[in-house]
Structures are given as C-alpha cells and as structure tokens.
Amino acid sequence: MKQFAARLFDPLVDGLADIGRTGWFLLGLLAALPRGLTYPRELLRQLWFVGAKSLIIIMISGLFVGMVLSLQLYYTLSIFGGTSALGTVIALSLYRELGPVVTALLFAGRAGTAITAEVGLMRATDQLSAMEMMAVDPLAFVASPRFLAGVIAMPLLVAVFNLMGIFGGHLIGVTWLGIDNGTFWSNMTSNVSVWTDVINGEWKALAFGALISLIAVYQGYTAPPTSEGVANATTRTVVTSSIAILALDFVMTAFLM
C-alpha cells in the first residue's frame, strides 16, 4: 500500500519540484540579465538563430493556417448567411488566439529544442564549467542572451504569422470563394481594434516567448551530461512548453478578455 502510494505520488512531487526549480532558475536568470546585456554580440547571434531563421517556417505555416481558416469559416458562416463577416472572423481568431498559440508551438519545436540541445551539450562537454573557471558567468553569457532573444523574437514572429494568415485568408476568401474585396476589408476594419485585439495577442506572444526560452534554457542547463540525458531534456522541452503554452493561454485569455 505504501509502495503504491509512493508510486502514485512520486511523479507528482517530482513535477512540483521541477516547477519549483524552474522558478529558482528564473530568479537567478533575471538577476544575471543586466550582466547578460554586456554581451550584445551574443544576443544578436541568438536573435538571428531563434528569430530570423524561424521566419520561413512561421510564414509558410501562417499562410496555410489563414487559408484553412478561410475555408472552414466560410462553410460555417454560409450556414447563417453571414459570409460578409469572414474577414472579421479570420482577423479576430488569428490576432487573439491562433497567431500567438500556433507560433509559440512552432517556436518551441523549432528554437526551444535547439537551445536545450545546445546548452545541454555545453554542460555535457564541460564548457559551462570552463566558463566559470574563466570567471565568465554562464547564466549571463549563455542563458541570458538566449532568454532575451526568445522574448524579443516571439512578438515579431507572431506579427509576421498574422500578416501571412490574413494574406492567406484573403487569397482563399476573395480570390477563390468570391467574397467581395471591399466587404472583406471594411467588415474587418470596422470590427477589429488595435488595443483589444492586436496588442492583446502581442502580450500573449511576449509571455509565451519568455516561457519557452525559460523552459528550454533550464532543461538544457540541468540536463544530465549523457547523450540520453540531453535527448530526454530536449523531449521534455517540447512537452513541457506545449502544455505550459496552452495552460497559460487559457489564463491570459481569461484575464485579457
């Protein structure tokens, strides 16, 4: 019975402990951030890696999400005779929900995993210890630029994703399904607002960017120095960030409504 209880509760306690350790790590990371800013070249390199190199996947995904959204919503709206609202519905679902969430999930898969693997291998090959020996704080030199790059890159990627989504939705809705171009835009522009819709989504993007980079750097930082350890840490980055994104999305939506 005792063993059964232990088997039941151990993973739970482990999970809690992991959250707690991530929190402590975040405190250390935030304390190291000002010193991290003294390595602007490293920040630039990370921005290039997590931001600029994610552009292609974000643009293509945005285009397809917008196109499929247009098709599906046209079908649903035509039941109620409201296809003139297509532009509005596409823009609102993209800005408020799909843009930040889909971009964040792609970002976790494309950039989060790479960060975990890179930092994990640095740990495994003792590069982090070597830095400490040279009086370079790895939190400032390795963790901070990666964290900051994620926070800066996500809102920009979300804006690009949304733009491509609108473009894809317009392509299908107006060019293919034959909705009037003027109706599409005027309906959108009269019902979408900057602060409650566009900026709302950008707040989410900022929070998701911080969350993903924190999880990715933490997992790499604490990965056991074996090939299996790094592999597991990379998997955990994707699983944990995906769940965390969706959960935080619900909470943020409830607050930002």
Place this chain on the structure above:
Amino acid sequence: MNPRRSYAAGTGLFILLGFAALAYLATQTTSLVNFNSGPSYDVTAEFTSVGGLKDRAPVKMAGVRIGTVKSITLDQKSLDAKVTLAIADRYNQIPADSYAKIMTSGLLGDQFISLSPGGSPDNLKNGSVIANTQSALQLEDLIGKFLTSGGSKSASGSSK
C-alpha cells in the same frame, strides 16, 4: 562576406520585417483605418435614445461616409443623449435643416447616423445644432408594439 555582418544584416532584416508586419496589422486591418484625422467641424444633435450607437461610428449622407461620431453624452437638462458629430471640412455644403436619423446596417449590424438633406439655404457649420432627429429603432419596442396591437385586435374582436 564576413559571417558576423551577415548575422547582423539578417537579424536587422528580421526585426524590421517584424515591426513592419505589426505596423501593417495595427493600421491597415483595424478600426484605425476609419479614424478620420483630417480637418473637421463639430455639429451636435440630440436624440431621445441612441440605442447601441458607439463613439467613432460613421456618419453618412446618401450612404457616403462624411464623418464620425465624436462623443455621446447625456444632456442633464433635457435628459436627452447629446451626440457630437465630426464632419469632414470638405463637406461644407450640407443644409442646416438636415435630418439626422440613427440607422442600423443590416438586421444586426452596427449603428450609424444617417443625414438626410433639408432645403435650407444656410449650411451646417462648426457649433450648429441639428434640430430634426429620429432616435434609434429599438427591436424590443417594435416587438412590444406588435404584441400589444395584436392583443387589442383580438380583444375588440371578442367584445363584438
């Protein structure tokens, strides 16, 4: 090309592209498009009820957008809704006795103010008051009228 420069250029391009996309979304796909920042003059009109009229709703004449609703306040004396309309300066030939009506675009669409031209030789100018107004049509009132009129008909029928 020096690899550091290509990083820098690529990253710069990415940041510029991101901000350009954000600026486009914020200014071209939202209600900011309808925000008329050109020169305009203010005209007020009092309505018994504005219904669901909102700030920045369009003001139209013959279906053409000529201005926006600037503010909606309650007049403490008459207890009517006082609506200030900002009409674009280039539309300065509107007769002073024009008729303002709150209309709904479509069955469930947004409400806007429609101006119907009057016959006065004077034109509306800054500070003018539109005297002839018609309040928003309330769907609930209509249903109420329909129900009571239907009821009275059946009552008169039974008394015969």
